[in-house]
Amino acid sequence: MKVSEIMTRHVECINLDTSVKDAAEKMKSLDIGFLPICENDRLTGTITDRDITIRVVADGLNPRSVKARDVMTPNAFYCLEDQDIEEVGRRMQETEVKRMLILNRDHKLVGVVSLGDLSRASGVQQLAGETLKQISEAA
Template sequence: MKVSNCMTKNVKIADPDQTIRDAALAMGRLDAGVLPVGENDRLVGMITDRDIAIRGVAEGKGPDAKIRDVMSRDVKYCFEDEEIDDVLHNMGELKVRRMPVLSRDKRLVGIVSLGDLATNAETAEAGEALGDISRPGGEHSQTAH
């Protein structure tokens, strides 16, 4: 099965010049923890609720700080025509729970989450990816000091 069969379409895209308050409000309305950030019709980053907390609030930035100041610029993505098994493996390796989905001409066409893949695809593979994501270690580990 292809990613395009189970991704979320019509994704809300944040502008890098919006404030982190705008991003937080949008996340609240969408009940989501992440927003893709686009500029000039291109994906330039992702902002998560964690980015707002760690790179924003924890570093003393106020609610009027710009998204571009706290977003993650190194975006990992997949293509809409990729097989779900390959994307699940990649998500496990990269330790990410969500990925933007691009067309082959690098236009954002959706976002896929581990939950989307587990609900619409092979649950065993999703469980394996979650196991990889949840292993201690790496830059997001609570064991790092």
């Protein structure tokens, strides 16, 4: 089964110049903990609720003036939409991430797959459990 069959499409992105405050508000309204950062449909990084907490709030910075580019994680991990689910699950284990961004062959962001998506996919529930175990043990 290909990851494109189980991924969530229409992923919300922000751009490099989005303020951390606006990023946090978007996370809150969408009830999510991370956002991809894109420029011209190209993935440039990610920002998580943890990035905001550790790199902005804990350092006493102003979330209205700090930009996503200042606290993002560059070089985000990703897989391609035509890869097998098992391959994506193994990559999630190797990189210790709970969500994997999915790009097309033109390297444009087309989706995201989570551990929850893996756990609901027919035939790969064990892979989801193994992936979660590996990520949890590494933390």
